[in-house]
Amino acid sequence: MAKQLDAQATGTVCVGGAWTDSPESCCVCTTHVVDVTVSAVPSNVVIGEEFSISVGVQCSAGCNTAGQEVEIYDHLGTRLVTARLGQTSDTEGSSAVTVTLRAPSVEGRYRWTVRYLAPDLEVPHEEARSTFAFAAAAKSEHVVTVEALAREGGEPIPEARLVLRPHVYQGSRYSSRTNETGVGRVHVPKGVYQLYVTGGLHEKLVPTVVVDDDVTIQVVLTEPIHSWRMLPW
Amino acid sequence: MSESENSQRLSRRQFVKGAAVGAASMAAAGMLGGCGSSGQTTPEATAAQGQPTGAAAPWLPAEWHDEADVIVVGTGFAGQAAAITAHDAGADVLVIEKSTEALQGGNSRVCGQGFIAPPENIWDDYFTYLKALTAGLGFPVFPDEAASDETIRFYIEESSKSIKWFEDMGAYVMDDSEAMGGAAKGLFPFFPHMPGAEVVASAPGFYMIGGEYAGPGANWYFLEDQILERGIRKLYETPMTGLVQDPITKEILGVIALREGKDYYIKAKKAVCVCAGGFEYNQQMQRDFQGIANNWSPGTPFNTGETIKVCWAAGADIRNMGNRNAPVYPMDFSIGPKAPYLSAPVVTPKVVAGGAIVVGANNKRFRDEYKSWTTTAGIHNREKSGLDGVVIFNGRVIEDGVYTHEKTPQPMHLIFDEAARLSGPLFSGCFSVQVEGYAPSADNSTELEAGWIIKADSIEELVEKLGRQPDPLFGKVPLQETIDHWNEMCAAGVDEDLGRTGNLTPLEGPPYYAVQLFPNCVNTQGGMVRNTKGQVLDIHGQVIPRLYSAGENGDIWTIVYQCMSNVGGGCYGYGRSAGANAAAEEPWA
Numbered sequence: 001m002a003k004q005l006d007a008q009a010t011g012t013v014c015v016g017g018a019w020t021d022s023p024e025s026c027c028v029c030t031t032h033v034v035d036v037t038v039s040a041v042p043s044n045v046v047i048g049e050e051f052s053i054s055v056g057v058q059c060s061a062g063c064n065t066a067g068q069e070v071e072i073y074d075h076l077g078t079r080l081v082t083a084r085l086g087q088t089s090d091t092e093g094s095s096a097v098t099v100t101l102r103a104p105s106v107e108g109r110y111r112w113t114v115r116y117l118a119p120d121l122e123v124p125h126e127e128a129r130s131t132f133a134f135a136a137a138a139k140s141e142h143v144v145t146v147e148a149l150a151r152e153g154g155e156p157i158p159e160a161r162l163v164l165r166p167h168v169y170q171g172s173r174y175s176s177r178t179n180e181t182g183v184g185r186v187h188v189p190k191g192v193y194q195l196y197v198t199g200g201l202h203e204k205l206v207p208t209v210v211v212d213d214d215v216t217i218q219v220v221l222t223e224p225i226h227s228w229r230m231l232p233w
Numbered sequence: 234m235s236e237s238e239n240s241q242r243l244s245r246r247q248f249v250k251g252a253a254v255g256a257a258s259m260a261a262a263g264m265l266g267g268c269g270s271s272g273q274t275t276p277e278a279t280a281a282q283g284q285p286t287g288a289a290a291p292w293l294p295a296e297w298h299d300e301a302d303v304i305v306v307g308t309g310f311a312g313q314a315a316a317i318t319a320h321d322a323g324a325d326v327l328v329i330e331k332s333t334e335a336l337q338g339g340n341s342r343v344c345g346q347g348f349i350a351p352p353e354n355i356w357d358d359y360f361t362y363l364k365a366l367t368a369g370l371g372f373p374v375f376p377d378e379a380a381s382d383e384t385i386r387f388y389i390e391e392s393s394k395s396i397k398w399f400e401d402m403g404a405y406v407m408d409d410s411e412a413m414g415g416a417a418k419g420l421f422p423f424f425p426h427m428p429g430a431e432v433v434a435s436a437p438g439f440y441m442i443g444g445e446y447a448g449p450g451a452n453w454y455f456l457e458d459q460i461l462e463r464g465i466r467k468l469y470e471t472p473m474t475g476l477v478q479d480p481i482t483k484e485i486l487g488v489i490a491l492r493e494g495k496d497y498y499i500k501a502k503k504a505v506c507v508c509a510g511g512f513e514y515n516q517q518m519q520r521d522f523q524g525i526a527n528n529w530s531p532g533t534p535f536n537t538g539e540t541i542k543v544c545w546a547a548g549a550d551i552r553n554m555g556n557r558n559a560p561v562y563p564m565d566f567s568i569g570p571k572a573p574y575l576s577a578p579v580v581t582p583k584v585v586a587g588g589a590i591v592v593g594a595n596n597k598r599f600r601d602e603y604k605s606w607t608t609t610a611g612i613h614n615r616e617k618s619g620l621d622g623v624v625i626f627n628g629r630v631i632e633d634g635v636y637t638h639e640k641t642p643q644p645m646h647l648i649f650d651e652a653a654r655l656s657g658p659l660f661s662g663c664f665s666v667q668v669e670g671y672a673p674s675a676d677n678s679t680e681l682e683a684g685w686i687i688k689a690d691s692i693e694e695l696v697e698k699l700g701r702q703p704d705p706l707f708g709k710v711p712l713q714e715t716i717d718h719w720n721e722m723c724a725a726g727v728d729e730d731l732g733r734t735g736n737l738t739p740l741e742g743p744p745y746y747a748v749q750l751f752p753n754c755v756n757t758q759g760g761m762v763r764n765t766k767g768q769v770l771d772i773h774g775q776v777i778p779r780l781y782s783a784g785e786n787g788d789i790w791t792i793v794y795q796c797m798s799n800v801g802g803g804c805y806g807y808g809r810s811a812g813a814n815a816a817a818e819e820p821w822a
Contacts, residue, residue, distance in 0.1 A: 075464055109461035133462050163448060167670065168335045171461045173454075175445070194667070196448045205449055208670035225414075233344030233532075233558070233756060233796055 031124040033060040036070070036116045038132040044172050045103040046139045052100050053132060055114050057085055059125060062093035065116075072099060073113040080112075103136045109171025110134060135172035140187035144209065145216040148182045148197050156182020157221065160199030164209065167192045201225050292480055297487065300500035301327035301466070303815045304488050306473045306540055308332075309339030309533075310800060311508035311784025313456040314808025315767075315815070316465050317402075322816035324503060326465050329490055331472035331509070332535045336575070336668055339510050340532040340756055340785070341804065342453045343663040347409065347439035348801035350393045355436050359389050361429030362422060367791050380791060387765040388789055391806025392798075396440060398809065404455050405444030408437035423795040439797045449667050452800075471497065473540050476505065476547045476780070483548055483771070484778040486821060502822055504779040504815035506767070508808060511757035511785045512538025519754065522554035527643060528754045529567035531663035534575035541760045541786055548771040549780070552787060554759030558794040559639070559752065566591075566647070566750035568660070571685055574671050576664035578685075580647060580748050584659065587652030588740030590719050591750065593642030595709045596701055598719070600640070601728070603735030636793055645750040646699055648716070650740050659748075660685070681746075690743045692716060699747055716740050758794060760787030767811025781815050783807035 037056040045051040055072075057065045066087040072080045080102075085095035104110060111133040118127040148160035160178040164186050178184035178199070188211055195206040195217065202221035209215065302324040305316045312328060320326045330337050351359040360382075367380040399406050409417035421438025422430045442451040460467075468490075475489035477498065485505050490497040512518040513530035515538035520526050530536070545551055565579040582591050582602040593599045630639045653659075658673040660680055665671040673680070680686050689695035692713045696702060703711045720739035722728050728737060760782065762770045767781040788803040 075462075109458055111462035133458070165454070167668075169454070169457060171458055192670075194670070198448065203448075205666065207666050207672045233340060233800065 031118070031126045032063060034058065034065070034116055034118075034125050034128040035060070036114055036128045036130040038114055038130050040098075041132045041134055044135045044137050044140070044174065047103055047107055047136045048105045049139075050100050050102050051134075052098055054096060054098050055083065055085075056088070056094060056096040057116055057128075058091065058095075059093040061123070063121070063123070063125065064093060064095075065125075066095040068095070068119050069117050070097065070099075071115045071117060072101060073115060074104070075110050075112060103134075107137050107170055107172070108135070110136060135170070137170075137172040138189035138191075140174070140189050142188055142190060142211050143214045144186045144188055144193075144195070144211060145214070146178065146184050146186070146195070146197060147216070147218045148178050148184070148199055149218065149220045150200065150202070154220070156180075157199040158182060160184065160197055160221070162186055163196045164188055164193040165196070167194060167208075195219070197221060198225060290479075292477065293486065294477065294489075294498040296498065297500040298492075298497050299327065299468075300487075300502060301325050302501075302503040302820065303327075303506060303812070304329065304499055304501045304504075305506045305508060305812075306330075306488065307339060307507070307509035307784070308337040308467070309341035309508065309510055309784060310453065310456065310804035311341075311808040311811075312339075312506070313341070313453070313460060314805050315506040315508055315781070315783055315812035317456065317459050317463065318809045318812030319506070319816040320463050320465050320812075322813055324816035327499065328460070328465060328467040329471045329473060329488065329499070330467060330469050331537075332469065332533070334467075334469045336533075336535070337469065338450075338453050338457070338533070338668070339536065340530075340664075341800070342450050343532060343667045344800065345797065346441040346450065346452045346800075347412070347797035348392065348395055348441065348452070348805060349438070349795075349798050350396050350440050350801055351389050351433070352436050353393065355432050356386075356389055356393070358429040358432035360385055362424075362427050362433050363389065363789075365427040365429070366424060366793060366795065367789055380789060383765060384789060387810075388802035388806060391810065392801035394809075395801055395805040398805065399442060399452075399455070402455075402459055404442050404446070406440050407443040407447075409439050410437065412441050412443065421795075424793070439801070468492070473507070473509065473543060475543055478547050482778060484821065485547065485780040500822065501779065502820040503818040504781055506781040506783065506808075506811045506815050507540050507544055507761070507769075507786065508782065508784045508804075508811070509540040509786060510536040511760065512536060512541060513754055513757055515539075518554075519557075519757075522759060523557055523638075523754075523757070524555075525557075525638065525641065525752055525754070527569065528557075528752045529569050529577035530754050530756065531565075531567065531577060531579050531665070532756060533664050533668075534570065534577075536756075538757075544761045544769060544780065544782065547780065548777055549769045550762040550772045550774075551760060552762050553789075553791055554757075556758040556790050556792060556794065558755045558758065558796065560755060565661070565753055566645070567753040568685060568748055569751050571683065574662070574665040574669045576662065576669060577751075578660050578662035578665050578671060578673070579753055580659050580750065581661070582647050582750075583735065584649060584653040584656050585736070586656040586738070587650050587654070588719075588723075588738045589647060589649035589653045589736070590715070590740065591645060591647050592701075592712065592715055593640075593645050595642070595707060596703065596712045596715055597710060598715065598731060599642055601731045601733040601735075603733055639752075641752040643751070644700075646701070647748045647750055648695070648712075648740065649746050650742050651744055651746075652738075652741070654681070654686070654746055685748060687747045687749075689745050689747075692742075692745060695745045695747060699749075756785055758785060758788045758790040758799070760785070763787055763807065763811075765810065766814045767807050768814065779815075779818060779821070781811035783811045 035058045040054040071082050083097045083099045085097050088094045088096045111131050114130050116128040118125045146162050148157040158180045162176045162184045164174045174186045174188045176184045176186045193209045195209045197204045197219045204219050204221045303319040303326050305312045305328045308330045316326050363385045396406050422433045442455045446455045471490045471492045474491050477487035487500045513536045514534050518538045519528045567577045570577045660673040696712050701712050703709050723737045723739040763782050768776045769780040769782050784804045788799040
């Protein structure tokens with residue numbers, strides 16, 4: 001305890017952790033907190049094929065985590081890969097790595113885990129983890145081209161949101177936006193879909209879009225944006 | 234028959250053969266009274282089928298085909314909430330669903346997605362308001378579990394927790410103004426003349442999921458992703474037909490389901506959560522409990538009420554069976570199920586051009602076809618609320634100062650002319666459109682070709698095809714007389730009979746068209762009585778051990794209903810409570 005008081009008196013700080021108060025470890029600054037972030041996760045990946053994610057690690061005390069390791073675990077808890085973090089120039093103490101993974105062979109939605117291994121450092125660091133979710137589906141071999149037209153006058157609607165969802169929903173959905181000419185393209189696997197288009201103050205649900213080749217659809221947004229929200233339940 | 238990919242990839246499917254039960258067993262359903270269609274049997278019949286009987290626990294099956302800690306019945310909001318919560322509490326969860334995988338999700342998948350979530354600073358006023366609503370709005374309703382103070386407070390507080398629940402799972406939650414802009418203004422509360430309503434009106438009426446999920450079914454798809462990401466196992470095309478129950482302790486030990494045409498016994502080591510919705514597609518239950526025949530819903534066709542009967546047979550008390558939520562005529566009428574769709578589409582009598590009227594059993598018009606909750610002084614208008622003749626959104630009209638069902642004098646027909654047929658799509662739907670893929674045609678030609686619309690080249694032919702010959706005994710006037718009278722009123726510019734002001738256009742033909750109309754019941758409210766833990770209570774108010782329920786199969790609404798309330802309270806609130814408490818049970822085996 002005396003050493004801790006000495007350290008505090010000299011202005012030594014325990015960033016991201018706390019001084020312990022047990023006699024045996026009175027001078028030990030407890031574990032630093034570490035954040036793990038996962039980014040650049042594709043919303044849909046192709047079953048059995050490789051895809052990449054970005055993993056970032058940040059020590060709250062600004063410790064250099066470059067060179068340390070993260071592990072990726074699948075939904076069954078199986079470790080898939082161990083990756084070494086590299087230095088980033090963004091923030092002091094931050095590190096990152098791009099990890100290539102292989103998608104599951106079965107269609108569905110998955111949540112996997114990234115685990116930061118607490119290294120054996122002078123000041124201990126908390127083990128940290130984060131999760132990321134994605135849908136695994138068949139390869140998107142076809143293009144659905146949607147031309148979104150306004151309710152009045154038939155002028156094109158730019159930036160309209162297009163969402164295609166399979167009738168048998170297993171977690172994958174495909175989205176895009178229209179360009180300045182009101183045309184948007186969505187890449188999807190063969191299948192039967194529901195198309196939802198929303199832009200400006202209007203929307204339109206196309207109940208069935210059968211995709212067995214490239215498809216072009218003209219959609220006139222006839223309904224007010226809130227129409228389905230008025231369904232009386 | 235299908236099983237979710239989750240379970241396949243997790244390899245968690247377990248067939249537990251030769252369970253640690255002695256040699257003797259019998260089908261428990263036989264003891265519960267005949268429920269369902271899975272060939273549930275008496276002990277004698279079971280013995281005759283080769284299953285031994287007579288051991289120390291003869292209510293147990295000879296063989297369990299599957300097992301889980303918690304079995305959740307149903308894939309709507311309540312089932313999703315119960316399954317996620319039980320799973321996150323560490324339970325091994327199995328969800329069983331009556332429908333195919335493509336058609337799962339119940340009414341939750343197609344409803345407006347709004348859920349109430351009163352902020353804490355208005356809880357007391359919301360309590361006052363809900364207390365008044367569930368007390369019957371004029372009807373003397375004796376206090377019971379459904380309307381107890383504890384229940385209503387639980388309902389409000391659990392509803393409010395839904396925002397954080399969603400956000401903790403990563404959802405973007407938006408309030409009604411963000412979701413609907415000005416369109417939401419004045420919608421809530423539904424009953425502005427009730428005590429506490431003014432304060433209730435000061436907060437957002439409801440919330441829903443936005444962001445990347447924004448759109449039809451937003452909340453359901455978000456929660457479904459949570460189910461999928463957790464690898465929660467599901468069995469489709471596996472309706473619950475009975476419960477395995479200890480006849481002495483009344484404890485629920487498992488579920489009897491129908492799978493591939495055979496009884497399928499699933500051991501529930503901790504509990505069963507029944508979240509299988511109401512009975513909109515059980516015409517017998519609607520006749521018996523609601524006094525309405527031919528009552529069809531635009532929602533899921535899989536809400537057939539058997540699970541309520543199964544729980545009833547297991548000793549559950551039931552409540553609110555006479556309450557239903559229905560769009561008040563003339564918002565929309567059902568046309569009943571039309572192949573190839575299982576869920577009934579709806580039709581509007583409010584054609585934008587051409588002549589159209591609705592006639593009832595006596596060939597007479599019976600209400601302003603254009604009067605609707607959005608455009609007329611309904612209950613949303615505080616100044617007019619409480620007045621006789623005022624209609625409210627959810628299937629009630631005020632008569633003699635109290636709320637009663639809207640009149641639906643069947644058989645009813647919408648009769649219209651060619652200009653009306655070509656004026657725009659008359660048909661729409663909820664489940665049929667959003668899940669089954671029905672796309673209404675702009676000129677109603679598809680529906681005409683499919684036979685949904687009856688066509689005639691004269692009034693005489695129409696009368697013949699509709700069976701609408703006059704009959705003085707029942708006051709059934711000639712249809713021609715009603716049409717002539719309507720056309721005369723249109724020429725005069727005044728509907729002197731019913732005060733209709735919208736589209737006073739005469740019916741001009743031939744040809745003439747007709748569509749048969751049915752009452753449109755959106756959802757029922759009745760089902761099992763439960764406490765705030767989600768435990769199902771028997772007729773003596775005692776807990777039926779290990780039996781839980783959530784959702785619209787036993788909500789708090791007695792006489793009226795405020796839309797989006799049982800989503801927040803009955804489904805999410807009770808679903809989480811049932812899931813958490815079910816997961817906390819000590820396993821019996």
